[in-house]
Amino acid sequence: MKQILIFFAWLWLLVPVLVGAQQVRVLSDGIEFRGDLGSTQRKTVILQNETSQIKTYLLKNLRGNIGSSQKVRICIGDQCYDPKRDLAKIKLTLAPGELLTDLYLDFDMGIVETRGSFDLSFVNENNLKDLFVVEARYAVNDPAIKVNEFDYKDIVLSDVYPNPSVRTAQFDYNFKNQSVKARITINSFIGNPIANYELDPERNSLAINVSDFNPGIYFYTLFLDNKNIVTKKLVVKK
Known part of the structure; x- marks a missing residue:
């Protein structure tokens, strides 16, 4: 009897951990933007709802060292948003088991040669412990320096x-x-x-x-x- 009580006590302690576990998985491995000054690239972010419940997530924040001349936009289908200006408008709803493939990141390389990284944090509107992060890196090159993929000026x-x-x-x-x-x-x-x-x-x-x-x-x-x-x-x- 004592062992049964101990088992249920441990199970009770594990409940908050299980509830707070990540329930949406980011399947896009290492999003990377690499291109020349003035160009724009689009990358697909693939998400998988691994639960049997409908999940709705809001963009919590954008963190990173995006340069002043670079710009990132979050697109859901044909609708694109500026994460700095439209934070409250960016919402994702995933059906049970859904594989979401119409989420995109558009990245404007800007006019300054640089590199960096940023991440987007999404949080469940009904459970702040349920969240996921989309990570991305970028490198902006000056085409005047590069002759081709391997042959550079020096x-x-x-x-x-x-x-x-x-x-x-x-x-x-x-x-x-x-x-x-x-x-x-x-x-x-x-x-x-x-x-x-x-x-x-x-x-x-x-x-x-x-x-x-x-x-x-x-x-x-x-x-x-x-x-x-x-x-x-x-x-x-x-």
Whole structure:
């Protein structure tokens, strides 16, 4: 009898945890906007209501370091909103088990070369503990600097390979301007710095040991004379 009472006591304590658990899952893995100055991109945000109840969520806030010349819009079907101005108007209703595919993010790259990240927090209108977050990153490039996908003004740099990487990730490169200072930085998905590598003009490849990295998505950035040139994705697996 005592053991039964203990079991129900633990079950009672677990109820708030279960109620507050996330009930809508974000299926879009690592939303990334990468393009040239003045361009606009649209990405789909896919959501899954994993419950047997109708769920309605309101946009709680937009957090991040979006530049003054960049702009993000949230579109539900054909209706688009400015999350800074139309916060109270942005509402999502998902039927039981529904897979929502008509939610989009439009991102205006603006007129300034930069990069950053932001996230959108949605909260259940009837339960503040029930929420989900949509995370996104962006990198804005100056097309005047880039000749093509790999050939830049001062350096030719390959994409990282293999990608995904398990033990070692490698870059091949060739300096066209020996006086330029080139480096590659690696950041976590949320922007935390992981590593920094100077490129040696006397060599033509850089091998990185990723065996100590946690599995997941990373972003590497090429800097020339401390100027952000391009940002791309690196996936690490075990």
